[in-house]
Amino acid sequence: MEKRVKRHIKASSHEFFAATQPGLEHLCLKELAGLGLAGPDARILAGGVAFSGKLPDLYKAALFMHTPNRLLMRIGAFTATDFGSLSAKVAAIAWELYLPESLPINIRVSCRKSRLYHSDAVAQRVREAIFERMASIRPDWGKPDEKSGVQEIFVRLQSDRFTVSIDASGELMHKRGATAGKAKAPLRETLAASILHLSNWHPGLPLADPLCGSGSFSVEAAFWAKRVPPGAMRDFSFFCWPAFSKKTWEHLKKMAKEQESLFSSPVIFASDKDGPACQALAERLKALNLDDAASVTKKDFFALTPPCGQPGLVVINPPYGRRLMDEKKAKDLFERICKRLATHWQGWQFALLVPQKSWLALAPPGQIKPAILHGGLRIIPVVGRVE
Numbered sequence: 001m002e003k004r005v006k007r008h009i010k011a012s013s014h015e016f017f018a019a020t021q022p023g024l025e026h027l028c029l030k031e032l033a034g035l036g037l038a039g040p041d042a043r044i045l046a047g048g049v050a051f052s053g054k055l056p057d058l059y060k061a062a063l064f065m066h067t068p069n070r071l072l073m074r075i076g077a078f079t080a081t082d083f084g085s086l087s088a089k090v091a092a093i094a095w096e097l098y099l100p101e102s103l104p105i106n107i108r109v110s111c112r113k114s115r116l117y118h119s120d121a122v123a124q125r126v127r128e129a130i131f132e133r134m135a136s137i138r139p140d141w142g143k144p145d146e147k148s149g150v151q152e153i154f155v156r157l158q159s160d161r162f163t164v165s166i167d168a169s170g171e172l173m174h175k176r177g178a179t180a181g182k183a184k185a186p187l188r189e190t191l192a193a194s195i196l197h198l199s200n201w202h203p204g205l206p207l208a209d210p211l212c213g214s215g216s217f218s219v220e221a222a223f224w225a226k227r228v229p230p231g232a233m234r235d236f237s238f239f240c241w242p243a244f245s246k247k248t249w250e251h252l253k254k255m256a257k258e259q260e261s262l263f264s265s266p267v268i269f270a271s272d273k274d275g276p277a278c279q280a281l282a283e284r285l286k287a288l289n290l291d292d293a294a295s296v297t298k299k300d301f302f303a304l305t306p307p308c309g310q311p312g313l314v315v316i317n318p319p320y321g322r323r324l325m326d327e328k329k330a331k332d333l334f335e336r337i338c339k340r341l342a343t344h345w346q347g348w349q350f351a352l353l354v355p356q357k358s359w360l361a362l363a364p365p366g367q368i369k370p371a372i373l374h375g376g377l378r379i380i381p382v383v384g385r386v387e
């Protein structure tokens, strides 16, 4: 078994998939390229980027990437138009080389334009075929031990073509394993990082986050500026795979640690009028060792002046949505924020998340980016420079 895992999994190249929100795939590809992981066959597909490499390349993506929601490893692709051939082809996959010893599996199926269209029935057949194969090879398999979690298996069926993948991430990747923020309506870390990429922010540029809330922008920017890998403090489901090499993972983390930068003064300036949110963010930054790169101040945006020195990027995710305030109040506040930007932030680049299409006319002129989904709303990022 060990030899087979070595030959077929460790020594072989695989296809991986970094899943992201539709519309943000190009950012994901850019990140992969920056890590040297976008080989000639790396390509954008709907909802993510396919790339290939060996397992350490997957570890690298998990450790260093900011924008994907999830990482998958493709383990099978075939055509099937009836349940008989589906079962046979699923049973032909060498599941014993991929599946963890003692995690339950969960099968997620999507079917489109195919003769087999009933996703629950497909999931049932896939499950049975996996159990049949595993029972004959590893009779003890699948009995959960004290470890919590589940190994997700994704089955995608499009025009009778099946793609079978196993989830490499476990929890979604916006969970950085760090203490979560405590403010209302936090932006997912993966989205905050994507907005920073969309705005062409880089660590040489000061960042102001004046309605910081839980601080997703500031924490992501601080990870980036300090070159702290966002995946270093969490677990991934590939930790339980038979081919996982803890030694390689630890080595990558050690190399990353040696690359971390220290700051003599902050380049990221978070503020909010909400004292407890500021306090929680300051504690979070300290716990993550990011507090040399990012500072937090309790301050009302309408009393705040830009940090002195070189103009940078100001990022704003204003309050909105029924949970936070009524629409008229939210719109008035949004309008005041835009006016304040125009009068006090000249020379700064801005990234503003506009919660409603009809409010775009209030925003400073800039590039309107494709909408992103956040908290069930379609938010439109606008990026530009305050003239």
Ligand SMILES: C[S@@+](CC[C@H](N)C(=O)[O-])C[C@H]1O[C@@H](n2cnc3c(N)ncnc32)[C@H](O)[C@@H]1O
Binding pocket: 181, 183, 184, 185, 186, 187, 188, 210, 211, 212, 213, 214, 215, 216, 217, 271, 272, 273, 274, 277, 299, 300, 301, 302, 317, 318, 319, 320
């Ligand atoms: C939608 S939340 C921001 C979410 C944040 N991006 C995150 O990831 O947690 C809006 C924030 O704006 C803050 N806020 C509202 N009015 C403000 C003002 N006048 N000055 C500063 N902060 C304000 C609220 O306290 C809240 O934390």
